[in-house]
Amino acid sequence: MKTRSTDHATFVIERDLRAPVGRAFAAWADPQAKRQWFACHDNWVSLEYDLDFRVAGAEVNRVADADGVVHAYDARYLDIVPDARIIYAYDMKLGDKRISASLATVTFRPTPQGTTMTFTEQVVFLDGYTDDGSRRQGTEILIDNVQAFIEREHEIVH
Template sequence: MSEVEGSQDSLRISRVFPATRQRTFRAWTDPNELKKWWRVGREFVLTVAEIDLRVGGGFRIGVESPSGSIHMVRGRFLEVVPPERLVYTWIAEDPNLKQMETLVTVEFLERGDATEISLLHEKLKDGRLRESTRFGWASVIDGLATLLRSDS
């Protein structure tokens, strides 16, 4: 089960996964792995996954809706410490939401044979953006849990 906390402009999600920190980090950062589990709801499937995993490197993620439209997110890595921590910018390219740069910090914490992901998404100033982000991360984290459970 995920623990979800939020403030007026941030969202924090923590969850423990039945996998090593290295495995969990690889699932989060390898485009081929990402395509196995990154989902938003049951109907939006990841079709674009491009990651240049280095400080200053960029990423693009695109999920396809049942109608065929693609919803893109892009950003730049500000900190990359395998397999411990990632910090990156996040810009949702959604015509229905005000486009703004936000900040994501993901920590991969050893918990015995398991890994806790602590994700902090900040600078979510717009209420609609914050709510859609909360729903999106909850779905994404559930998808990662499904993949890592199937590994064990």
């Protein structure tokens, strides 16, 4: 018999971006743009990526790590308010084993310098999966990637 368990965590990552809200929001909404920054390990192999950015739409990202283990991300968009917020739920699998389920919220607030983007994740790790902070670390990398992408794209336009 398998041991069943849940381990809850919440974390918040905030960034001040040197770009307007519309550009920041578009980096999350446009499939071509998001695919450019939505990876936390450059040496992993992309197997599948798809983004249907609308309420009730889905996002799928499957990659293989250096050992060939498939990491699968499956999301559903619950709420989208253009240039203000994105709320989605997602689960993660390693191979065939579901390791977590999350609710994520991204908010965008205009500032005199550009945008404050806040990412909040409420995650439950499942059935003995020990995260040891790697989810937050991987998400920090993703948020660094999106910030660099947004600011680079903004500089190209201006």
